[in-house]
Amino acid sequence: MKSVKSLLLFLFAIPFIFGCEEKHDQAGLDKFSQSQLVVWNRHLSEIIIKDIFSPPVASRIYSYPNIAAYEALAPAYPAYESLSDQFNGLSEIPQPDTTKEMYLPVSSIIAFSTVGKKLILDELKMEEYEVEYLARIKEIGIKEEVLNNSIAYGRQVGEHILAWAKQDGYVETRALTRHVISKKPDTWQPTAPDYMPAVEPHWNKIRPFVMDSAAHFKPRMATAFDSTTTSDFYKEAMEVYDIVKHIDEEKLLIARFWDDNPNISYTKGHVTYFQQKLTPPGHWVSITSSAIRKNKLSMMEAAETYVMVTTALADGxxxxxxxxxxYNSIRPDTYIERYIDQDWDPILQTPPFPEFPSGHSVISAAAATVLTQKFGDNYAFADSTQLAIGLPVRKFNSFNEAAYEVGESRIYGGIHFRPACDLGAEQGKAVGNLVVSKLRTRKPEQTAKL
Structure with missing residues (x-):
């Protein structure tokens, strides 16, 4: 009787023992992780919009978290290698402890979050995203020890990247003097409606990621300033003037689609309010995310793609x-009002910094060059980035076609002369080609097989 009772107790205990075993759903974790870098770049974009960072600063914010995510994930993929000896000033990345079981996709997201929250203003929002992410990971099923080890390694990589980021000169530029307005007739002047001071006049003091220096790809001089009606410069101004004066619906849509001004002001009576939108780098991160989703890239390939694109954007x-x-060049708004028509206004609000070269043209060409190398020259895609602000989807036959339209959009919007867009695109292509040639993500023996 005693032996029967003992047997029954053991049988009743079996479900209890197995019920206490930790759930570890490898397939579920892998499926969930595949899209997470797309999700986290969207989270980052949402915060950047609300925090109202300028385009150059936004490019810096996109780059470091994606590098951290790449570096934390790469040890799980033998074909990939660290970029520590390829980025300027980046020392060897800490490697995972092989005696501890880890799930590096979690480490990758934690590294992204760890870096991202220190580069933005709304740290609490990033922490909320992280809490939600970890709750979902636990819900899918992961061993507690594996999760803790993975989080610890992600933090370690994130802190390493942050230490590197702190040495790039950004903090020091916060204390430097404002741009001094020149009285020379060919120079940039603050423009309507807000007459804001020049944005980031010392950005060339930021350490480049792969370029030798900020002046690595300095564009050749644009058309010489001249106010006489027979000059080439005047003709370039007249092109902008006439396009804006007789703009059609398609050109107007293109101008607004690529505006990407992060903080537009509107005034009604005595009240001024602002609309926050994506920055130019945020728009290209969105395009990158769309290509990653469309091609169903693995998390590692997604990390690789984001690193290449955001590096091109940042150095651009x-x-x-x-x-x-x-060059400190005059804007069309100032020139046209001064020499052609004092009542003229551009379609878009003129950004508060010098005209030449066009920033959007530079970084768009840089990003398009990298994306073309990854997905091909005839990659057709639909850009739905601006649905959030009520603009329709635009379709393109290639990334380069989209980048070309960016340049045209700045002329249609009345904020750039043509040479700033054309020469800016040349400059951006050079940056993109350097990133493609200099950043080696795949080990040589693996690259040869691909």
Whole structure:
């Protein structure tokens, strides 16, 4: 009787024992993780919009978290290698402890979050996203020890990237003097409606990611300033003037689609209010995310793609801003009102920094060059980025076609002369090609097989 009772107790205990075993759903975790870098770049964009960062600063904010995510994930993929010896100033990345079981996709997201929250203003929002993410991971099923080890490694990589970021000169530029307005007739002047001071005049002091210096790809001089009606410069101004004066619906839509001004002001009576939108780098991160989703890239391929694109965007801004303040060129708004028609207004609000070269043209060409290398020259896609602000989807036959339209949009909007867009695109292509040639994500023996 005693032996029967003992047997029954053991049988009743079996479901209890197995019921206490930790759930670890590898397939579920892998499926969930595949899309997470797209999700987290969207989270980052939402915060950047609300925090109202300028385009150059936004490019910096996109780059470091994506590098951290890449580096934390790469050890799980033998074909990929660290970029520590390829980025300027980045020392060797801490490697995971092979004696501890980890799930590196979690480490990757934690590294992204760890870095991202220190570069933005709304840290609490990023922490909320992280809490939600970890709750979902636990719901799917992961061993507690594996989760804790993975989080710890992600934090370690994130802190390493943050230490590197702190040395790029950004903090020091916060204390530097404002841009001094020149009285020379060919120079940039603050423009309506807000007459804001020049944005980030010392951005060329930020350490580049792969370029040798901020002046690595300084564009050649644009058309020489001239106010006489027979000059080439005057003719370029007249092109902008006539396009804006007789703009059709398609050109107006293109101008607004690529506006990407992060903070537009509107005045009604005595009340001024602002609309926050994506920045130019945010728009290209959105395009990148769409391509990643469409092609169902693995998390590692997504990390690789984001690193390449955001590096091109970041160095594109450093290169462009160096040229902007070196040339300190007058905007169409100022020139046309002064020499052609004092009552003229551009379609778009003129951004508060010098005209040449066009920043959006530079970084769009840089991003398009990288994306073309990844997905091909005839990659047709639909850009739904601006649905959030009520603009329709635009379709393109290639990334380069989209980048070209960006340049045209700045002329249609009345905020750039043509050389700023054409020469800016050349500058951006050079930046993109450098990123493609210099950043080696795949190990040589693996690259040869691909």
């Amino acid at each position: 801004f450093i290169s462009c801003w160096d040229a902007k303040y070196a």
